[in-house]
Amino acid sequence: MMVARALRPPSTLLLLLLLCVLLALLSPTRAIYCDEDDCYDLLGVSQTANASEIKKAYYKLSLKYHPDKNPDPESRKLFVKVANAYEILKDEATREQYDYAIAHPEEVFYNAARYYHAYYGHKTDPRLVLVGLLFVVSAFQYLNQWSRYNQAISMVKKTPAYKNRLRALELERSGGVVNKKKNNKQMDKKVEEELSNELELQIHGSEKPSVWKLIGVQILLLPYTLGKISFWRLCWFWRYQIKKAPYSWNDACYLTQTSLKLPIDAWWNIDETVKNNLVHKHLWKKDNMERYQAEIRKESKRRR
Structure with missing residues (x-):
């Protein structure tokens, strides 16, 4: 076992590390900027030269070595270096990096x-990148929601319950008279499609996609949403904590729903009689909730 491990070839990561060290030892760090030459020497200026002097030196050398001015092949190579x-x-920024590399040649990997970050790193505005990312994520989210919705609708349309509803709607539209003569299947499909568009299919977990529910739109509307929530909380505090007003029906429903920890869709699907009974129990109060839970447990034991 130990021999087998010793004979294993080094990993790719180790090879890359060794290659980097070898390249770093073979050439100084500043070589990545102007090869083996010194950038200041190529322009014929000192390291203390200002921007104007560097620009003037470059224009002077470009007139001398530019391929349009000098056809010599060696002149073309020199012009590229200049x-x-x-x-x-x-x-x-890059001059400061180059000066640092000259002063600290031992910091090979840092330089x-x-x-490479300066020359090959992306220079796009991070805000544009973020907006683009949100757009792409939202697009995938929307397509995924449409795919799930269409798949759910396709499965529902195969159920007997859906076909019965479709048949009932057809009878309603025809006044109770059904045409038994079917000309062709294409017409049947067309009628079925028209009738199915009139049926509102609400499938829990696969609702029809909405632009307002996309993550990108929600993030863009986050300041508005936070402002709306803050205003609502302020009004709630003023109405029920300061003025001690009785709870409105909608607010009582909200308190009952949150006390029962029910999703909003599940709450509104409850029978109105049961809903009224729950609201009048004032379950948002601790004692009432404990009493209600005790009643539920007692009812559950009795049914067993």
């Missing part, structure tokens, strides 16, 4: 990382 040196030194 242009690269100017691109590095004309920008304050290399700064260089």
Whole structure:
């Protein structure tokens, strides 16, 4: 076992690490900027030269070595080096990085990382990236919701209950008279499609997609939503804590629903008589809730 482990080839990560160390040892860090040359020497300026002097030196050399001015192949190569040196030194950020690399040649990996981040890292506005990401996520979310909704509708349309509702709607539209003669199946499908559009199918867990429920839209409307919630809480505090007003029907329903920990859809699907009975129990009060829970447990034991 130990021999087998010893004979294993080194991992890819280790090989890459060794390669980086080897490259770092073979050439100085500043070589990634202007190869083996010094950027300042290529432009013929000192390291203390200001931006105006660097620009003037570049224009002077470009007139001398530009391929349009000088057809010599070696001149073209030199012009490429001069242009690269100017691109590095004309920008304050990259010049500062280059100066740091000259002063600290031992910090190989740090200098290399700064260089590649500056030249190959994305320079897009992070805000635009965030907006684009939200748009892509919202698009996938919308398509996924439509797929789930269509799949659920397709399954519901195969059930006998749906076909019975469709048949009842057809009888209602025809005044109770059904045409027994079917000309062709295409017409039947067309009539079925028209009738199915009139049936509102509400499927829990696969509701019809809405733009307002997309994560991107909700994030964009977050300030409005937070403001609305804050205003609602302020009105609630003023009405029921300061003025001691009795709860309105809707607010009493909200308190009852939250006390029972029911989803909003489940609450509104409860029979109106049962709903009225629950609201009048004032279950948002601790004693009433404990009494109600004791009644439920007693009823459950009796049914057993």
